[in-house]
Amino acid sequence: MGEIEAIGALYRTKGGPTMAGNDLGSLLGSLLGGGGGQGGGGGAGGILGSLLGALAGGGRGSGGAAGGGNGQNPLGGLLDMLTRSGLADQAQSWIGTGENKPVDGAQIARALPDETLQKVARDAGVTPQQAADEIAQSLPQAVDKLTPGGSLPQGGSLEDIIRAQKL
Numbered sequence: 001m002g003e004i005e006a007i008g009a010l011y012r013t014k015g016g017p018t019m020a021g022n023d024l025g026s027l028l029g030s031l032l033g034g035g036g037g038q039g040g041g042g043g044a045g046g047i048l049g050s051l052l053g054a055l056a057g058g059g060r061g062s063g064g065a066a067g068g069g070n071g072q073n074p075l076g077g078l079l080d081m082l083t084r085s086g087l088a089d090q091a092q093s094w095i096g097t098g099e100n101k102p103v104d105g106a107q108i109a110r111a112l113p114d115e116t117l118q119k120v121a122r123d124a125g126v127t128p129q130q131a132a133d134e135i136a137q138s139l140p141q142a143v144d145k146l147t148p149g150g151s152l153p154q155g156g157s158l159e160d161i162i163r164a165q166k167l
Helices: 002-014 019-031 041-055 062-070 075-095 105-111 114-124 128-146 158-165
Strands: none
Touching: 041 075, 041 114, 041 128, 075 105, 075 128, 105 128, 114 128
């Protein structure tokens, strides 16, 4: 867990990508069990918040277009991207109610647009490989928690969906 805490500390000292990205990162960190000063999921939430923020429109090109299918919610776009990259079984396992299948950093790095991974790594103050490894560690749990009913939530922003899951 020390690596996640270090990434979280680096992310916080860098100030995060944007106000919205910080809010999303905090919400994801809380969802993953890393509240306040506990560390744990805080760094993972920051990296996932940065990733989802970048996919939601943090730049033009293939990275920005990924979240388009779900309006304000880039989660569906990210899962579509993973599915197109050969990770359909893993992504579906995270949404479903059974056991979550793992992914590794190399699979995440191949699935994401290079400019998106570079931006996430820069925002977090880590290398692209470290960012991909952290995403691979935390994304299955985050998607699992955001889809307790076994399907992607519809409507609303990702922040609204996270807040609803925390109730």
